[in-house]
Structures are given as structure tokens and as C-alpha cells.
Amino acid sequence: MKRVNCSIVLYRTPADEVTKVVTMLRQCSEVGEIWLIDNSELMTERFQFMDVQYIHGHGNIGYGRGHNIALQKSLESEVDYHLVLNSDIAFSEGTIEKLIKFMDEHENVGHVMPKVLNPDGSDQFLAKRLPKPWDLIYRRLTLSQRCALSFDGMNDGGNGFDVEYLSGCFMMLRNDTLRKLKEKDGYVFDPRFFLYPEDMDLTRRMHTIGRTVYLPSAEITHYHRKESYKSLKMMCVHSWNMIKYFWKWR
Secondary structure: OEEEEEEEEEEEHHHHHHHHHHHHHOOOOOEEEEEEEEEEOOOHHHHOOOOOOEOOOOOOOOOHHHHHHHHHHHHOOOOOOEEEEEEOOEEEOOOOHHHHHHHHOOOOOOEEEEEEEEOOOOOOOOOOOOOHHHHHHHHHHHHHOOOOOOOOOOOOOOOOEOOOEOOOEEEEHHHHHHHHHHHOOOOOOOOOOOOHHHHHHHHHOOOOOOOEEEEEEEEEEEEEOOHHHHHHHHHHHHHHHHHHHHHHHH
């Protein structure tokens, strides 16, 4: 039996990029269903002929709500884990197996994230403490990737660290924990957030019912686009959703 289902939310995403990440996922024998949730206006015919479940036509509903479509289907299955990931990710053979093995050995872990690297091999510092509003303002003004919120320079010996905020670019989640979270809150990703703080909110809520762990002994590469640093529109989307996040957790 397959151990992990996967979902990727797309919006005008290059087909070659999607093909690469799906190929990497299919190299892992533990991967079952792969859902491509396409929020784009136009259907990409190429995706219909890939070894995936391609879902299109629901409109641009946002990142978290897109993943919720696949997560609902995954939670109705008997598969143990669900991997939420971006399309701009690369990882070596054995990475997913390493994360599954870690979660098998630590049944109280609901969510684990590997170390996330830039294409040049440097750390993206995506294991963080929960931010305050002024932390994000400082980061925006200084354009700094590394900040006081980041956990770095840690050698865990393969045991992992409990961290309160893990990036949504690659989230290995335990389905049993997600079922408890959905029963408690009524959703997995909060549908109020269109984009950006949904991973912070999910980790924070998961942390109340299970461990949320950073495992730097496993690594992936993230070709981070940083759209909100390049586009005024996306900066406004980011800012508005962060205001909603801080209001929720006030």
C-alpha cells in the first residue's frame, strides 16, 4: 500500500516545471495519488495526460483552499501521510522515504519539514519562530532573508527540532492529525487566507495537537520566486492576508 499522497496548487505554472516535480515524486515508490489543483483560467491539456489527478475549473480560489480540495480526498483514504508542496521544488531520491521513516518512528509528530536550500546550496532559513507585525515590517524594509526569527546553525543528529512556524513549500503531514484538526476547526487550511500566511496558521494550529518538527538532516531545494517582493499587487495581497492573520490570532 502507498504511504503518502501529494498535492500541488498551480496558477499559470510552466508545464515543464510541473513535469519535473511530478517525475521526482513518481520516483518514490511510497507516493500514491498526486493531485494537481489548477487555479488558472485556462486548462493545460498536457497535465491531463500525466500520471496525476488533474483538477481545474474552480477558479483562482487561493493556495490553501486549493490544497483543501486534495486534502479532503486524501483524508477519505487510508493513506498515512499527505505531502503539500510547491511546483518549484527539487529533491534527491530517498528524501520522502527519510521523512516517512522519521514520522513512523515518532508517532506524536503531525508535521515535518526538511531543511530548505537555495539553488546555490545556501540555507533559506524557513524554520522560524512566530512573527510579530514589526518583525515582518523590518524584514520587508531590509529585504533580509535571514532574520532573528530564523532557526539556523542547528545539527539535530537526525532527531529534529520542534518549531512553531514551518514553510508551506514542503509540508509532510500526518493524516490522522489532520483529521483531528479538521474535526476541531472545520478545515485544514483556513479558507480566509488567499495566500501567504496559511502555512503559518496551519503550523500554529497543528502545534496544539501534535509536534511540528524541522528535520535538517533531510534537504530539498526551493527555487523561491518571492512574487510579493517583485509585484505591487502581490505585496498588497501579502499585506492584507497578514493583517487578517494577526487579527485572527490577536
